[in-house]
Amino acid sequence: MSLYAIGDLHLSFGSGKPMDVFGPAWENHAQRLKDGFSALGPDDVCVICGDLTWAMSLEEAAEDFRFIDSLNGRKIILKGNHDYWWSTASKAKAFFKREGLTTIDILHNNCFHYEGAALCGSRGWLCDSGAADGHDRKIYDRELLRLEASLKAAGNGPDGLRRLCFMHYPPKYGGCECREVIDLLHKYRVELCCYGHLHGPVQKQAFNGRYEGIEYRLVAADFVDFKPIKII
Ligand SMILES: [Fe+2]
Ligand SMILES: [Fe+2]
Numbered sequence: 001m002s003l004y005a006i007g008d009l010h011l012s013f014g015s016g017k018p019m020d021v022f023g024p025a026w027e028n029h030a031q032r033l034k035d036g037f038s039a040l041g042p043d044d045v046c047v048i049c050g051d052l053t054w055a056m057s058l059e060e061a062a063e064d065f066r067f068i069d070s071l072n073g074r075k076i077i078l079k080g081n082h083d084y085w086w087s088t089a090s091k092a093k094a095f096f097k098r099e100g101l102t103t104i105d106i107l108h109n110n111c112f113h114y115e116g117a118a119l120c121g122s123r124g125w126l127c128d129s130g131a132a133d134g135h136d137r138k139i140y141d142r143e144l145l146r147l148e149a150s151l152k153a154a155g156n157g158p159d160g161l162r163r164l165c166f167m168h169y170p171p172k173y174g175g176c177e178c179r180e181v182i183d184l185l186h187k188y189r190v191e192l193c194c195y196g197h198l199h200g201p202v203q204k205q206a207f208n209g210r211y212e213g214i215e216y217r218l219v220a221a222d223f224v225d226f227k228p229i230k231i232i
Pocket of ligand 2: 010051199
């Protein structure tokens with residue numbers, strides 16, 4: 001059994017928004033994702049860090065979720081900024097049940113356990129929003145509550161419980177960082193944080209590596225050549 005992560009599938013089977021317009025890096029990306037997931041076995045788990053589909057509603061997303069369900073392994077998904085189909089986690093769960101999609105779980109104010117590791121996370125928000133007022137600050141504060149709810153859900157656990165975090169937005173990017181997010185990761189002794197959201201040229205400013213003792217990894221699909229990255 002292995003644990004993987006990838007972000008930003010940006011599927012569009014039902015919404016007619018082909019990704020080829022974003023350049024050759026995205027050509028034939030659904031097939032490349034399928035090939036990438038072929039490395040996983042049925043007992044493997046892959047966390048998908050948001051931006052799953054361009055669809056604006058669950059109904060429009062149905063074909064994309066059928067595709068995700070057909071990929072090897074169990075998938076744990078979280079919300080990205082483009083996931084407009086998302087209204088509530090319970091509506092999405094009911095939709096998956098109705099559609100017979102049995103390999104997709106939702107990470108939202110909760111956590112999953114995998115082989116001695118707690119899988120926690122939340123979407124997050126823009127890096128400099130900690131310093132912002134108004135709307136951005138409100139969303140950021142709500143995301144901090146969600147992230148802490150997820151980290152708390154892991155409980156104290158047995159000694160040696162590893163805590164892994166999955167976000168859509170980078171906690172650290174270019175010259176700025178989400179200080180309160182990073183502080184929460186420290187508070188709950190998170191050792192690794194995977195994130196997505198960054199595409200194309202801005203990936204040059206992505207932070208990959210260790211910072212204050214926590215490992216950060218960008219797993220956006222176009223950054224990892226559409227192959228889920230093995231975490232454990
Ligand atoms: Fe995004
Ligand atoms: Fe994205």
